[in-house]
Amino acid sequence: MKITKQLQTDVLIIGAGGAGLRAALAAAEAGSKVIITNKGPLAKSGITLTAAGGMQAPLHPQDSPERYFEDTVQFGYGLADQNLVHCLTGQACAQVAEAERFGAQFTRDETGNLALSQFPGQSLARNLFFKGGGVGLVAALARACRENENISILEDFFVTGLINSCSGNAAISGAIGLNLKNGQLTAIAAKAIIVATGGCQRLWEINDCPTDATGDGILYAFRAGAKLVDMEMVLFYPSVIVWPPSLKGAFVHYEFLDQAILDGNVYDKDGQAILPKPLPVRDEAMRIMAKAIIDGRGTEHGGLLWYVGSSPKGLEAVRKKLDIAQYNYIRKHGVDPATEKIEVAPGAHYLLGGIHIDEECRTNLPGLFAAPECAGNFDGANRLAGSGITAIQVFGAIAGLAAHHWAESNDHCEADPLCLAKEISRVADRLTDCSDLEPAVPRLRDQLCAAVQNFAGVIRSESGLKQLQQSINDIRFELLSVKVPKTTLFNQQLTDLLQLEIMCETAQIIAASALFREESRGHHFRSDFPQQNDGKWLLHTQAGKSENGLTISTKDIVMRQKCR
Amino acid sequence: MFAPATSITAKVFRFDPSKEKEGHLQSFIIKTSEPLSVMTILAKVHDLDPTFACRTSTCFKGKCGSCLIRVNGKNVLGCIELVQPGEEITLEPPSHFQLIRDVVVDFSHPLGAQQKYDEETEQ
Numbered sequence: 001m002k003i004t005k006q007l008q009t010d011v012l013i014i015g016a017g018g019a020g021l022r023a024a025l026a027a028a029e030a031g032s033k034v035i036i037t038n039k040g041p042l043a044k045s046g047i048t049l050t051a052a053g054g055m056q057a058p059l060h061p062q063d064s065p066e067r068y069f070e071d072t073v074q075f076g077y078g079l080a081d082q083n084l085v086h087c088l089t090g091q092a093c094a095q096v097a098e099a100e101r102f103g104a105q106f107t108r109d110e111t112g113n114l115a116l117s118q119f120p121g122q123s124l125a126r127n128l129f130f131k132g133g134g135v136g137l138v139a140a141l142a143r144a145c146r147e148n149e150n151i152s153i154l155e156d157f158f159v160t161g162l163i164n165s166c167s168g169n170a171a172i173s174g175a176i177g178l179n180l181k182n183g184q185l186t187a188i189a190a191k192a193i194i195v196a197t198g199g200c201q202r203l204w205e206i207n208d209c210p211t212d213a214t215g216d217g218i219l220y221a222f223r224a225g226a227k228l229v230d231m232e233m234v235l236f237y238p239s240v241i242v243w244p245p246s247l248k249g250a251f252v253h254y255e256f257l258d259q260a261i262l263d264g265n266v267y268d269k270d271g272q273a274i275l276p277k278p279l280p281v282r283d284e285a286m287r288i289m290a291k292a293i294i295d296g297r298g299t300e301h302g303g304l305l306w307y308v309g310s311s312p313k314g315l316e317a318v319r320k321k322l323d324i325a326q327y328n329y330i331r332k333h334g335v336d337p338a339t340e341k342i343e344v345a346p347g348a349h350y351l352l353g354g355i356h357i358d359e360e361c362r363t364n365l366p367g368l369f370a371a372p373e374c375a376g377n378f379d380g381a382n383r384l385a386g387s388g389i390t391a392i393q394v395f396g397a398i399a400g401l402a403a404h405h406w407a408e409s410n411d412h413c414e415a416d417p418l419c420l421a422k423e424i425s426r427v428a429d430r431l432t433d434c435s436d437l438e439p440a441v442p443r444l445r446d447q448l449c450a451a452v453q454n455f456a457g458v459i460r461s462e463s464g465l466k467q468l469q470q471s472i473n474d475i476r477f478e479l480l481s482v483k484v485p486k487t488t489l490f491n492q493q494l495t496d497l498l499q500l501e502i503m504c505e506t507a508q509i510i511a512a513s514a515l516f517r518e519e520s521r522g523h524h525f526r527s528d529f530p531q532q533n534d535g536k537w538l539l540h541t542q543a544g545k546s547e548n549g550l551t552i553s554t555k556d557i558v559m560r561q562k563c564r
Numbered sequence: 565m566f567a568p569a570t571s572i573t574a575k576v577f578r579f580d581p582s583k584e585k586e587g588h589l590q591s592f593i594i595k596t597s598e599p600l601s602v603m604t605i606l607a608k609v610h611d612l613d614p615t616f617a618c619r620t621s622t623c624f625k626g627k628c629g630s631c632l633i634r635v636n637g638k639n640v641l642g643c644i645e646l647v648q649p650g651e652e653i654t655l656e657p658p659s660h661f662q663l664i665r666d667v668v669v670d671f672s673h674p675l676g677a678q679q680k681y682d683e684e685t686e687q
């Protein structure tokens with residue numbers, strides 16, 4: 001297999017979710033030529049589509065970026081880099097206007113103003129809501145990208161790796177990827193590259209993400225020499241549907257159980273209410289629920305029962321609140337969320353950790369930038385509802401502009417031929433002429449997800465994490481010899497295999513980071529170190545590539561500092 | 565008394581335009597005593613035979629259209645189309661877009677009927 005197509009651009013963006021699309025618009029409006037690639041079809045893949053559509057912005061008359069900042073730092077348990085929180089909270093309102101400029105619409109209240117609701121951890125009502133949820137936002141951004149002549153879109157294009165430059169300073173010269181539509185292995189040279197590939201929640205058996213969320217860009221950046229932070233920090237959403245099987249992975253809002261909203265609860269199999277009121281923030285809520293399930297109070301499918309059917313607000317109010325796409329979807333599966341009990345359990349929802357960035361979204365590698373969910377240090381150990389969408393818009397815009405400036409003042413770097421050869425063989429070596437192969441990937445994937453769920457789920461311990469490391473080693477060993485047929489058109493077997501390899505390597509980083517952090521904080525709970533230890537652990541864990549593979553160390557948190 | 569049904573039979577379209585002249589249907593039996601969405605069925609077929617190509621990414625809303633598929637001759641959204649145990653269904657690529665392989669189509673390459681499709685899905 002050889003490179004059969006070469007492309008060149010100022011700015012290359014890997015991933016066309018909310019962050020990548022916003023970055024593309026920022027870079028292109030500033031004058032850069034942009035190529036944006038997506039492993040699925042545009043506006044038909046990625047996590048942003050699944051988002052309910054809440055976005056935090058301090059628009060309430062008594063609210064301010066300052067209050068939003070305080071809430072974010074507090075409920076991130078002090079682990080967020082404050083220079084980034086400053087950007088997030090300071091630029092949120094401006095990005096609301098920008099989203100509207102690109103054609104996205106927010107829901108409005110009876111008076112015609114943008115409707116704001118208050119979710120746990122927000123000291124004032126701060127959640128706006130996109131019409132059509134995440135699909136509404138992505139559809140608008142995708143349309144704006146299609147209409148911008150500086151932007152070329154490559155859909156069904158699976159990036160397989162980053163290419164270092166041969167300059168010796170670990171800069172990035174471009175990327176290679178497989179065009180799934182025609183099987184062409186393509187090299188893209190770019191002056192600046194933005195990784196915007198989302199999270200890796202598909203590693204957990206219970207998750208509420210689309211199949212794209214395998215962490216590709218995070219691992220490519222790591223392989224190329226970028227530092228990752230807080231990879232042990234994954235947010236478990238309290239109420240992900242576990243049964244019936246056709247609804248597995250969809251979620252229902254635990255936030256709607258709040259007294260001010262629908263005032264429902266989550267019940268055990270004997271009908272006992274589980275959650276206290278006022279409703280705790282996400283990490284507390286999910287831990288209370290996980291404990292109830294471990295204590296044997298769950299259903300035969302390992303779930304608890306989310307129920308708003310006896311809401312004091314009355315059936316009509318419940319129906320009105322649930323008259324949005326996400327709940328209509330559940331209804332179409334024959335389940336009425338307004339009146340029936342829904343079986344839920346905590347599931348992997350959002351990657352808090354990821355690639356380390358500064359306030360210009362720069363990584364430690366010259367020319368390489370990262371934007372939201374794959375980036376790591378703006379949330380801390382928990383994230384409040386609505387900040388994920390704010391982050392993709394704020395940091396997407398910052399990354400796009402910073403990449404444009406980089407591309408303006410730097411030339412293309414020459415690709416390192418050794419790195420290029422290695423990245424080509426990573427793909428080519430997996431292909432065989434043999435067609436009668438035992439399909440190992442689905443089995444190994446299920447084994448990996450079960451192990452990650454068991455040992456790096458809500459409750460972790462040294463012995464469990466070491467067992468996880470062993471399981472991953474065994475799976476990786478078996479995976480080494482797996483090959484797939486040479487299929488030219490839509491070689492999904494190849495992308496399944498490459499994604500599983502990525503998932504295994506990412507799981508190793510998560511296990512090592514979780515072992516390293518000997519305390520509990522936010523969503524990372526160690527049964528052998530159940531206390532938060534601010535004296536010792538108000539620090540990032542940092543993962544980097546070294547001679548012997550993986551090195552975990554600590555990194556200081558950036559305290560109060562202004563965004564430039 | 566009938567015993568409750570415990571499987572769904574899916575006849576799926578197989579066609580690799582780079583190797584074959586025409587497509588054919590291949591049968592798979594999916595064990596289940598619960599109803600499944602067409603999208604879940606496709607993912608299960610792909611796990612049974614990974615050479616079968618289908619899209620698996622979902623928006624969990626019935627809104628993005630990535631799951632568009634032809635079920636028993638009718639274009640539908642596969643993520644919200646439920647199939648009961650005991651049923652037999654035929655799954656083919658949606659007819660408004662150019663085929664890539666099996667049931668996967670190229671959404672950036674609409675065929676003539678695209679306009680009608682847009683009208684149908686505009687909600």
Ligand SMILES: Cc1cc2nc3c(=O)[nH]c(=O)nc-3n(C[C@H](O)[C@H](O)[C@H](O)COP(=O)(O)OP(=O)(O)OC[C@H]3O[C@@H](n4cnc5c(N)ncnc54)[C@H](O)[C@@H]3O)c2cc1C
Nearest residue numbers: 015017019039046047048052053054159198373386388389
């Ligand atoms: C169910 C759910 C509901 C949520 N609801 C909310 C909410 O209401 N409010 C909120 O603030 N946050 C919410 N979040 C979080 C928020 O939606 C996400 O953090 C955010 O949308 C991530 O955007 P992104 O652009 O970084 O990643 P994505 O949207 O996942 O985009 C990444 C893109 O990269 C592509 N890609 C990946 N790998 C490759 C590769 N190798 N080659 C090419 N392309 C690749 C993928 O196909 C994908 O399209 C929710 C999350 C979930 C799971």
Ligand code: FES
Nearest residue numbers: 626627628629643
């Ligand atoms: S997966 Fe989005 S509409 Fe079906």
